[in-house]
Every structure is written in structure tokens, then in C-alpha cells.
Amino acid sequence: MQPLETLYIESTAKPTYERFDSLVNFAVQELPGQLDMFEPSYDSERIFAQVGSLIYVIDSQDEYLYALQNLQQIIEYAFKINPAINFEVLIHKVDGLSDDFRLDTQRDIMQRVTDELVDANLEGVNIAFHLTSIFDHSIYEAFSRIIQKLVPELPVLENLLDILCQHSGIEKAFLFDVNSKIYLATDSSPVDVETYQVCSDFIDVAVDLDLLYKPSYTQQQQQPQTQQTPESNNSPGLAAVTNGSGPSQTPEGPGLKCTSKLHNGMVLYLSQMIRGLALVGMIRSEGVQKMTLVDYNVEIFRQGLTRVYAEDPLHPHPA
Amino acid sequence: MVEVLIHVFDVESKEVTKDIETFIRCLRYLREFSPDAKVFVLLHKMDLVRAERRDEVFNATMRTLRDQAKPFEFSLTGFATSIWDESLYKAWSSIVCSLIPNMATFQKHLESFADISEAQEVVLFERTTFLVISHVSGGQASTFVSSIKSKTDPKLDPKRFEKISNIIKTYKQSCSKMRSQFQTVSLHGLNCSAYIDTLTPNTFIMVVMPPAGRAPAGANDIDGNTIIANIRASRTWFQTIEESN
Structure with a gap:
């Protein structure tokens, strides 16, 4: 599902729970806004004790003072139970605001929240703000950053990507989760929204084209829209992609590999990694000969990833 | 001179007789001034008709239109x-196809290209619209129109050509965000290997190879570079055909 299509979703009426299996296994619980968190019957204490991140969505086109007050209460309460919690505030629907006003709103919200926290004598609260909209890729970007905070291996991954980029002439590299289009890590150069969008669209191109030549098309015939759903894990095609990283695959290496040359001399590079991850990068092409070097280095990177995660006791991986 | 008339009918229209009347008037003038024109009829907004009734509605409407258009001796193609x-x-692929002269020569050479490359499928696209002009599947050539009737590989999605058009168009759009266009795409997937490259100034070619595991024995050593070299080598030849029009 594309962010835009969420327009047609009904609003959530009761708490929902969804699991994601990827490099990091995580679960998302959605608590609808009309629910009173502090009702005694509701077991918020248990929930807050378990979670790593708390995401609070504010409608930026609405009067948000009440929302901020509510947020304040939640932060105070949750922080007491679990001080390690990451608070993530999504300032949503910013598409309706002009560029200047957008930043003003963000500054205003940040100011109010931090003031309140100071007043409440809470120190060391991890809180971050993200501007999001369903009309572009910002929601992916925000969720990427949120998830990244929960990946304990992040420094290792970033370091690996940095080394890879340095030695292969890759300008920008992302480690994507193919299902959700969230990037779990990127090298240390600044992220440009356009680069991210092109890279994430490129995943669609590669996966969709490959799926068209899957021998039995009947399974996926039900989905006329070829775009992948960020939330769904049950699409048969994607299952195939994830399986590709499994041990049953041919030993010669990654399943899916896709490159595309652009007129401005850039090369988009996609290579499937372990567990439904894909490395997507942008290379300034100086010659086709170098591609072999990139392939080789990416393969080394893949082995590195496998070794990092082979140690992970929570997620045993046969490789 | 009109080459092609594309008449779009609203399938849910309230004034069917008036629509047909307009259409007939078009045909009358066409007969007079451009007797060689091809006529295409699109019955649009088909999504509003219930899925099981679509064929019926389509056939009935086409029958009426053909009856009405009989005196003008045009053969109608409907979609x-x-x-x-x-x-x-x-629909547009077929229309574009009908505008290309010496399609048959193209077809023949595409066929031998597929044969030489041992490709599973070769698809030819128009450059700007990325509509499918022609394709060769499993050694059997067919223009876009005839392929609809003849069932190609039953295991593959019959709508795949339209879907490829769609995917590539989306990709083109996303490339334009970087103020650029793509030149080539090469994919090594679990189900196929595909290469997209420019063939002539007006066309793109996509060569689909079976995945390494399923390829017939002895074909495993065909790698991407061979295909790219093949495309490069055939480029001048296809260009000559295109220019000879």
C-alpha cells in the first residue's frame, strides 16, 4: 500500500497489534486516540514497560494544544515506568502547510513539549520530532529513523556501509527492508530525500519485474496493483523474496540483483542481502569494469552481515 | 490525412443513440477524406460494469457499432x-502498433534475435510511451495484436506486457526526480534475468532470459554481457530497418 492510499482506511477503533519479521523483528501496537490511556481497566503499565519506542501522532492542521497536553501526560507516565523509552512525535499532515509555516509549527511544538518537560522536572527523556505527510516518502523516512534507534547493531552496520562505500566508489548506500521500504542503516553521508525515493522505487522495479516471470502467476493475479504493501507480510511474491535469503537457495550468492544506468552517469545498484534485506546504492559510473569490483565488495559485505547476525541468539539464522 | 480514428464511448452513457450518431458522422467524413484510416473504438469506464457482464456488454455494443458502420466499409477494432x-x-499498444510500417520485418528480425540469444522472451517498446510494440516468446513471434488471441506461455501472467509498461513508466517518473532518465536496466532475479536497453532511436528492447537454474543444459553460461553485446551488435541493423520506412 502506498502512503496515499491510507486515505481510504477507516480509523482505528480498538488497539491493534501487528508483527513484522525482518532483520529486526518488531511489533507495532496501535492505540487509537479516543482511548483514554489512564483508564484503570487499561493495562498501560505493562505495555509501556515492554516497548522500545512510543510514537505519538499529532495533526499539524488542527488545534494541537490538547494533543500536546495529552502527550505530556503520557510521557510523564511512561517515563516513570520505563525511562529508556524513545518518544517519537510525528507532526503529521504537514502537506497542508507552507514551507515556512511547517518549520514554525515544528519549532512551536518542540518548544512547548520541552518546556513542559522542564516544568515537570523530567530529565533525560529521549524525544524526537518528525514532519510527515502521506503525499511523499516522509513517513518512510520517519519510520526508518525510529526503527534505527531500536537496532542495537546500527553502529556496526553503518561502519560496514561506510567501508563499502569508500572502497567501491558508491556515493550513497541504504540497507533496505524490502517489505516495508524502511531503511535500517545507511552510510554516514547525509540522506537526500530524492535519493531515498529513487532507491525505494527502484526496489519496486526490481521485485515487480522479477515477479512477472514467476512461473505460476495465478497466486499474485489477485493484486492488480503491483505496488508492494508496506504493512503486509502475506504477499506471496514477497515471501519468495524473503525465502531467497534462506539456506535453501543456490549457494552462489544473493538472489536478486539489479542495476540500472542513468543518463546522468549514475548507476543504481540493488543486491539482495540476508533476511529480506536489500542493499540499494548509487554509484557514479566511471566505467563498467568497476562493477565487478562493486559486486565483489558487496558480496564481502553480505558475508559480513551474515556474520554479524549469526551471533544473534534471539534470531537464529542458519547461514 | 487521418491515419487513425480513436473514438471513445462512455459505456455508462445516457445518450447512446446520440453517441452513435456522432460516431457515424465521423465515419462518413472519414470515408470521404481519409478512406485509408484505421478505426479504433474504446469502450471506456468499463470498471463501472459488473465484472461478469463486461464481455456481454462489450460484444453487444461492438455488434451494434459494426452494424451501423457497415455502409462505410471500415473495419472496427474495439477495446x-x-x-x-x-x-x-x-489498447494504446495496439493503436501504436498499427501505425508502424514494416512491422513484419521487425518481427522477423526480432525472432532471429531471440533465437540467437536463446532468450525466453524479447519485448520491444516504444521509447516515449513505453508501450509494447512487439514481442517474441519462446521462439514464437507475434505482434501485439495477434498475441491477444494466441495464448502464449500459459504459466505466465497474460497481462505482463501492460504491467511492464506500467512499472517502467513509474520508474521513469521516479528517475526524473533526479533530473535524469534511465539508460539501461539489468536484473538478475530468482525467476528471470532481464535486460532493458535502447535499440533504435525510437525503441527500447527487453530481453528476458530464464533463470540460471531452469535454463536448458548448456545455456547456463550465458551471462549479461553476452546479451548486452548482442543488443549492441544488432542495434545498427534494427536502425536500418527503422530508417528504411
């Missing part, structure tokens, strides 16, 4: 279209 699926791509 049921909707903006909610790939049917428009299909």
Missing part, C-alpha cells in the same frame, strides 16, 4: 478500457 487497470495500455 474495453478502464483507467483502473492496464487495459488502456493494451
